[in-house]
Structures are given as C-alpha cells and as structure tokens.
Amino acid sequence: MIKKFWGAALLALSPMLGFAQTNIVDEIIWVVGNEPILLSDVEETRISSEAYGQPVDNPYCTIPEQIAVNKLFVHQAELDSVTVSESDVIRAVDNRINESIQAFGSREALEQMYGRSVSQMRENLKKQYREQMMADEVRQKLTTDVKATPAEVREYFKNVPNDSLPFIPTQVEVQIITSVPEVPRAEVERIENKLREYARRVNSGEADFSTLAKFYSEDGSARNGGELGYMGRxxxxxxxxxxxxTLNDPKKVSKIVRSEYGYHIIQLIDKKGDKINVRHILLKPHIDDSEIEKGIARLDSIANDIRANKFTFDAAALALSDDKDTRNNHGLMANVDQQNGTVSSRFEMQDLPADVAKVVDTLSVGQISRAFRMTNDKGQEVCAVVMLKNRIEGHPANMTEDFQTLRDVVVNKRKEEKIEQWIKDKIKTTYVRISPDWRNCKFHYEGWVK
Incomplete structure (x- = not known):
C-alpha cells in the first residue's frame, strides 16, 4: 500500500464517499482476482482525463469499474501467457509523459498536480500500459473470428433511414512520386566510422552498448538503450x-547494416522460439540542402513533362519514383488500417502525412503539385510531387461506395456484443471485493457486489 497523502483532491472526494474530513492515506478500494485497485489509481485517471479535456461523468463510480474491467482482461492474459514488448511499453509511456508535460506547461507543474516525481509516474505508467496492452491482446483474440458477409451487411442496413447512416467525411486519393537525395560518400564514411568506433568500444569492454544507444542512437528505442523487444523476422x-x-554471442556487435532507416549496429539480447530481442544503434545520414534542391529540381522537371503530356503520372511513378511502397501501384498511396487489417486508397485529410496533406489541400482533382520536401514514414527527408487523383465529398454511407465502412460498423458491433458477454460471464467467476464506501454506485455491469 502506498503511503501517500493526496491533500485537497481527496478532501474534496471524501464527502462523496462518506469519509471524514481528514487526511486520507491511499488505500485499496477494489480487489479483482489478485489485483488491487488503489484510490490513487482512480485519482490519477481522473486528473489525466480532465487535463486532456475529457472529464469522466461520475468519475468515482465510472473509473473504478473501468479499471476493474481491464483487470479481468489482464487476469485472462496471465492465464493465456500473453506477453507484450517492453520497448512498446516504454515508447507509449514516454509519449504519454511528454504529452502530459505539454498539457500542464512544465515538468514541475505536472509533478505538483500528481504529487509525485516524473520518474515515479513513469514506473506507475509502465504497469498501466503493460496491462492495457495485455488486455488489448486478449480482446483481439476473443474477436479475431468475428466477421460479416455482404448479405449480412445489407440485411443490417436494409431498414436504416439515410439520416441514421454513418456520415463519410471528405476523402481523397493521392498519387505520389518521391526522390531520395543522394548521400555523399564522405557522409557515409563519417557514419560508418562512428559506428565502428562504438562497436570497438563495446567489443573491448570499454563501453556498454545500451549506454551508447541512449546517448547516440537516432531511433526512438534509444530511450530503452536501443532495445526493440521480442520480434519475429x-x-x-x-x-x-x-x-x-545470425547473431549468437550477446557480447559481440554485428557488422554495420544499411537499411531504408539508415545505418545500424546490432547486439543480441536473447532468442525465444522464432523471435529475437536485440539492441541497435541507428545513425541517419545528414542531407545537405544542395542535394534536396537537386531532388526538387528533378521532380519539378518530371512534373512539367507530365503536364506537357509527354508521359502520364502513372508511368512516371512506375519508372522514376524512389518510393517502393507506391511505385508498383503507379504512385497511389495506400491507407493501411492496422487495427482492422484493411487497406484503402482513400484518406481523410488528417490521415495523410502532414507534409502531403498541406499540399493536397491546395489542389484540384487532376492537378499536380510543385515539388516539396517531406519526411517519410522511415524518418528520411525526401523530395516529393503529388497529384490529387480523386476527391470524394462527405456523404451518408452507401453500399456501392462505402461497403467497407458499413461492414466495419456491423463487425465492430458484433465484436462489442461478444466482449460485453465475455465481461458479464467473467464477473460471475472472478473474485471481486469492493470496499463498503465504494459500493453505492449504479455500475454498467451487474454482479460486481457479491
């Protein structure tokens, strides 16, 4: 139990819960299975929700139940031996801490609001995010077989009036040609010499790989000493x-590896089945403005030839673009929905890369942009030219144009129903104890109070 006083926040809370107006030590308010829910867990969630402009209605009933539901999934994850990537956890925590510092204005203001240091918050958030990722994995496994046939989708929406159909915001289809600026040999040698020196220091025992990664790696994993977590090939x-x-000796460092992200050296941490956990140091080449200008001039020339009908945008993308993800699709950008496992050529403006969206917003259908510089999803600075292939104005969804969206509505509803039933069944078979002062709530699910 955490011996921490919450002062004014808890004093304000105490009349609602029937407590006396005195300092209240943090306490266990619920137990779900073997997992406790602390008063401080509720307070931190409430404060965060309010800081992000998303206050929770009736927070001292709603939040404990939300945490309790998550504990049910965590308990199942432990039974199923679900594991999550520690590097993913740390990345999520770092993002949350950085967003919170921005929301509160400073590190000091954040610490004052929560009554604990950022390092203490970080440790608490690690546990929360680890549990959330485990819970999400269980949810995904429970609903992986949920589907809907075209006939079932048509039947579902057969009698739904038009004004109740999902509204599809304006979407665009965009084609792109990119040019990756040439990296001078001198810059490659500079990076390779640095990486060789890092490898020498590690192999000789002079330095620790993870320490060097924290200081010098240009990848997000640097915060975690370059560790990527267990990953498949x-x-x-x-x-x-x-x-x-191919690595077998955790004490040795790999040769230099060149990838689309830059230049790496790698150190083995562990192998587990068909997965591997490694650390790496990534260095990215620095591109001179002169090389960017050459790329922009080249693309502007290509765009002018397309406008003069010397060849089509499709043909230029296939023959001249450096973007391997779109080149074989005639430059057509793909919107990949990782959550639903779907791919579409249509983007809402906020789903496009920011640099691309800013340019596309100024174009008419069929118009080709001037060349511009952008950062791609690999973190590379590249030159690009785009054409707005199509714009679909906002409209109520229909089976002809928006079948995927309508199917997602049906599938997501079925997933929610399956999850809801699982939660109800799980409550019946899970040990739950709620402190007397926290029982007088109208909970979403029945059966919490035994």
Missing amino acids: NQLVPEFANVAF
Missing part, C-alpha cells in the same frame, strides 16, 4: 533481420 526490415537472426 517479418516484423523487421529484411536487411536488419538477415543480420540480427
């Missing part, structure tokens, strides 16, 4: 995977 780019999966 297909989760890594081929050049990286081909080297990483």
